[in-house]
Amino acid sequence: MKKMKRNLSLVLVISLLLIVAACGGSQSSGDGADKSYTFKLAHITPTSHMWHIASEKFAEELESKSDGRMKVEIYPASQLGTEADMVQQIEAGSIDFGLITAAYMSSRSPSFAAWFMPYAFKDINAAHEARTTDVAKKILGTLDEQGLIGLDYLFAGQRVMLFKDKEVLTPEDMSGLKLRVTPSPPMQDFYRSAGASPEGLPLPEVYAAVQTGVIDGMDMDLDAAITNKYFEVVDYGAVTNHMVWPAVVTVNKSTFEGMPEADQKIIREALAVATDFAVSTRSAQEEEFRTTLSDNGMKIYDIPASVFADQIAAFDEKYKELDPLIKEFIETFRK
Numbered sequence: 001m002k003k004m005k006r007n008l009s010l011v012l013v014i015s016l017l018l019i020v021a022a023c024g025g026s027q028s029s030g031d032g033a034d035k036s037y038t039f040k041l042a043h044i045t046p047t048s049h050m051w052h053i054a055s056e057k058f059a060e061e062l063e064s065k066s067d068g069r070m071k072v073e074i075y076p077a078s079q080l081g082t083e084a085d086m087v088q089q090i091e092a093g094s095i096d097f098g099l100i101t102a103a104y105m106s107s108r109s110p111s112f113a114a115w116f117m118p119y120a121f122k123d124i125n126a127a128h129e130a131r132t133t134d135v136a137k138k139i140l141g142t143l144d145e146q147g148l149i150g151l152d153y154l155f156a157g158q159r160v161m162l163f164k165d166k167e168v169l170t171p172e173d174m175s176g177l178k179l180r181v182t183p184s185p186p187m188q189d190f191y192r193s194a195g196a197s198p199e200g201l202p203l204p205e206v207y208a209a210v211q212t213g214v215i216d217g218m219d220m221d222l223d224a225a226i227t228n229k230y231f232e233v234v235d236y237g238a239v240t241n242h243m244v245w246p247a248v249v250t251v252n253k254s255t256f257e258g259m260p261e262a263d264q265k266i267i268r269e270a271l272a273v274a275t276d277f278a279v280s281t282r283s284a285q286e287e288e289f290r291t292t293l294s295d296n297g298m299k300i301y302d303i304p305a306s307v308f309a310d311q312i313a314a315f316d317e318k319y320k321e322l323d324p325l326i327k328e329f330i331e332t333f334r335k
Contacts, residue, residue, distance in 0.1 A: 034069065035263070042075040042086045043099035043247065044203070048227045050156045051099050051247055052076045054278035061270035070266065072097075090252050091147050099154060099247040103184035109142040110322060114329035115153075116186040117319070118242050118312050119305040121333065124155045127244040128279040131155075135328045140248070142325070149256050151249040151268065154275050157221035157282055157289075158241035159187075162234045164216050167299065169238075170307055171195055180206050180218035186319060187219065187243065193311045203228075210234060221245055222289040223282065231296040238303045239290065249275075 041059070045051045052074070059072035080086055080095060083104040089095040106112040114135075121127040130136055131153040140150030161168065161179075168174055175195035181188050183200030191198045199215055209215045211233040218230070222239070225231060249271060256264060290300050305312070316334065320327040 035260075036069045037066075037071070037263075039070065039072045039096040040075065040080075040094075041072050041097040041099070042080045042089075042095050044076075044078045044083060044101070045099075045156075045224070046077050046227050049076075050223055050278050050282050051154060053281070054154055054274045055099065057277045058270055058274035061273045062267065065266045065270055066263070070263070087148070087250070090250055093252050093255055096251060096255060098250045100250050101182070102153070102246045102248055103182045103187060105143075105150075105248050105250075106184055106186065108146065109139075111139045111142050111325035111329075112248070113184070113186040113319060113323070114139060114326040115246055116184065116190070116243050117326075117330055117333065118190055118308060118315055120330075121158075121244055123241070123283060124158055124244060124279055125283055127158075127246070128153075128155055128275070130333060131246070131275075133332065135325060135332050139325055139329070143248075143250065144253065147253050149251050149253045151251055151256075152271050152275055153246040154249055155244060155246050155279055155282070157223045157245065157286070159219050159221055159243040159245055160225070161238040161240055161242075161303075162217050162220050162225060162230055163236040163238070164210050164213070164234050165236075166216065167236045167301075168217075169303065171311065177216040178214070180209065180215050182219065186315070189318065190242075190311055190315055191219065193314050194308065206230075207233060222286070222293065226289060226292055231293050231298050235298060237293055237298050237300045239300060240303045240305075240308075242305070242308065 041055055043051050043055060055072070055074045055076070059074060062070045062072060080089060083100050086095060086098045087100060087104070087108070090098050102112045102115045121130065136153065143150045163177070166173065166177070171194040176197065178197045178199050179191060180201045181191050181198035188198040188200070201209055201215065206215075206218055207228060207230065210218065210230070217234060220230065225237065294300050316330050320330055
């Protein structure tokens with residue numbers, strides 16, 4: 001009898017412990033929807049650049065929409081390494097989010113080169129709208145097999161051309177000029193077809209290279225021309241707006257898919273707010289940036305797309321053959 005009582009007591013104690021364990025010890029509900037997170041986000045631009053400002057907006061929205069459960073630590077200006085380093089860390093799960101240029105991503109998934117189709121979009125608002133199309137989503141989807149998820153695209157300004165001491169008006173004027181161009185095949189092909197010699201210098205070396213005459217200018221955006229003070233070393237800025245410049249918002253696939261759907265939704269909604277904010281803010285700054293560069297001694301002028309008609313045709317012909325998604329992209333947006 002005593003033995004039965006002891007066994008019954010033991011069962012009751014174990015049952016009580018199980019109940020306590022089920023009710024306490026974790027803040028998460030059954031579906032994990034109240035779990036807390038502290039994410040790491042990395043990118044290459046300085047804190048004054050729109051990508052960093054958009055990152056801060058994303059962090060603010062994420063914390064608000066999650067009632068404080070989701071926080072973001074932001075690592076700007078390549079603090080965690082090059083883009084190649086960052087992507088490796090995202091794959092490993094040591095970084096959660098990265099704003100990785102489509103230029104770099106095109107080295108891992110060729111279809112991202114589609115975004116560098118010259119003169120594809122009237123402005124960044126049009127490019128921002130294009131990111132929701134089927135073909136843009138298909139391009140993001142090519143990252144799945146690499147253990148990554150492309151969540152969205154984030155735009156800064158369109159590309160312009162900066163020249164040290166020569167006013168370039170036609171492709172013929174570019175013949176023989178050494179220009180810093182991001183080492184992305186489609187971007188460099190465009191400049192080669194215009195007669196220039198593209199140089200793939202790391203961004204931190206560009207200021208000194210143009211100052212000392214190692215290069216004659218660069219492919220850049222107005223935002224970066226100001227934040228990196230290139231107006232101190234170049235005299236001419238041709239506002240061509242010849243290519244858009246998207247970042248691919250990238251996340252570790254297993255990390256994201258391991259979250260409850262409710263938390264995935266919060267992330268996507270916060271990101272949508274941040275990308276909309278970036279484009280609306282940046283597009284409103286276009287005239288301000290042109291004025292700032294003019295006030296700092298640069299001659300700012302426009303070159304129409306018609307001047308590069310031959311280069312546009314050559315790009316389309318070559319890149320349509322390289323990847324079916326690039327072909328679909330060109331045929332969708334080349335009006």
